Amino acid sequence: MVTSGWKVGTVTATRTQTPTGRSIDLAVPGWPGNVAGQHVDVRLTAPDGYRAVRSYSLASSGPGESIQLAVDRLPEGEVSPYLVDDLRPGDQLEFRGPLGGWFVWRPEQVENVQLIGGGSGVVPLVAMVRSHAAGGSAAKFRLLYSVRAPEDAFFADELAALANDTFELTWAYTRTVPAGWPTPPGRVNRELVERVTFAPSPNLMTFICGPTGFVEAVSNILVDTGHDPARVKTERFGGA
Amino acid sequence: MSIFTRGFSGRGRDNNPALPPGQYLTEDFPVLSAGPTPRIDTDVWEFTITTESGTVHRWNWEQLMALPIEDIHTDIHCVTRWSKLATGWRGVSLDTLFADVDTSYEYVMEHSYGGYTTNVPLADLLDGQAWIAFEFEGEPLDPEHGGPARLLLPHLYFWKSAKWIRGLTMMAEDQPGFWEQNGYHMYGDPFKEERYW
The missing domain is CATH 2.40.30.10 (Translation factors)
Known part of the structure; x- marks a missing residue:
């Protein structure tokens, strides 16, 4: 280093x-x-x-x-x-x-990867998505990206363009949804997590980054639904 | 070589001498944890000190609460550059917990519920410098901040103050803990800016 x-x-x-x-x-x-x-x-x-x-x-x-x-x-x-x-x-x-040598993803890692980002907390996750796309990794990636409103998303167009059969992107809107969106706005909850993220597995690594309250809530949901805490890496910003 | 950043003047200007170099003041209490927050019930909580002879000194929550409890007023400094001044805590001094511990080893590994570790010289834990803390500003310590109990070692960067503390193990030589293996300094003096390798 x-x-x-x-x-x-x-x-x-x-x-x-x-x-x-x-x-x-x-x-x-x-x-x-x-x-x-x-x-x-x-x-x-x-x-x-x-x-x-x-x-x-x-x-x-x-x-x-x-x-x-x-x-x-x-x-x-x-x-x-x-x-x-x-x-x-x-x-x-x-x-x-x-x-930093902990909250990192290397292209040689083969396990599936679940990324969960809140607001600007998506930035290190975007680096991982780009690294995954550039390396042609066979690992399956999913990103659940929570923002207040569509205009609050960082790298929205690029992320959408990268979605393919090894990278699945799901949006969550907490205050304002795009026109025609099928569900009302709301915080990431257990139902959404269980529906759109990878199920617990020893072949899975999860990275969560965002404001402290967001990361606390989401990581608690993951642990409550059977994810091994040792396979959930977090990065938080702001106070609690 | 030194450069200037056009248009930047800075408006924080924290000139407080209590503030170590490169730190800024926050009124907030940011949270930094490598993983999910463990939930530890005080009914099952215990704290141990393990020495080179294999002796394990053990306290449950009730026994900890029966020890002399101190009020601590101290500044805390996070390696991510925020500092909080004059924070209030309550806890049990490590001097009290080490009173009957017989060891010739000079280094300690702190172990947390959840698997986190961090290393520290024994000398830094003694002489009124460190506590097992369970209250912050008059309230039970929140799990996000390390509750029910964390180590409080305020003269080093705050990653040395292990959250969800469960035990100390004596070591013959200094070995790196979790963040120390991931790029952070072995000792971590904020006034010397011992942040990274």
Whole structure:
């Protein structure tokens, strides 16, 4: 694991993803590549030398010196409003990583994979879906992606385009459903989980990422319905 | 080489000297756990200390509650960069629990319900530095935060304060626990920013 030292990254593109979030593409010379699911420390330095550092999940994986972040604006945040509203191509940030060796998926893993994401918590899961698609893995993937409303989904078009016989995508809308959607909006519950996600199996690994309340609720449902807690990996953000 | 980030000024500006380098203050209490939250009933809860001789010192919930309970006011620092200052806890000092433990080993592996582990030198658990904590801000500790009881070891990054603590095992040499095997520092001093390998 290469974590020593900060590397300078230059923004090459930004793209609005949701009303409060966007993706940021960067060129980071010397970036050693990363595994899907890893994160990175991002350092910002103000003209007077003041610095702030935050960790963000990477939406990208694999070799190469290009990386992608996807960031949601926290209203009280110090760093995320800048990244979502002000950052533009040519701007420079510093990076340290990749970090984390637990919440990761490697293309050589053969077991089936259930991904469950809430809001911007889908970002490391998107990295896994892309890694799975790029590697031609025979492992079966499913993603259950919960958002408040259709416009709140990160990478919606790309995820829809990647769906095929080894990657099944299910949307859950908690506040607003698209026109003609067959069910009313609602939180992910046991009925939905049992209907659209893989059944408990020793040949299954589950990754859940999202706000703390979401991850708590969903992981409790999985344990209650017979999933081995040791095969459920979680990443949470925010307080409880 | 140092660069500037155009347009970034920063607005948190947490100049509090109690804040370790690279940390920001939060009023929230974020949750970081590697898996589902274990649900442990205090009827079946127990805590053990196991030494090199094979001796197992054992406490159930009732026995823990019968020990001297301390009020703890402390700052806590998570490796993911949030810190909370002046948090209030209640718990039993590890000095009390180690009073009758005979060991010549200098390292400890913390074990949790759910399988989590983390390593720490014994010296960091003694002399009023660590507790088995079961209350946070006057309320029983929530399962998400490690209830019914977690280790509280506030002078190190908070991943060293194992949630859902179930036992300590003495070790002759320092061995990496769960996060330490997954990229995090063996010791974890927040004031030295000992975050990663």
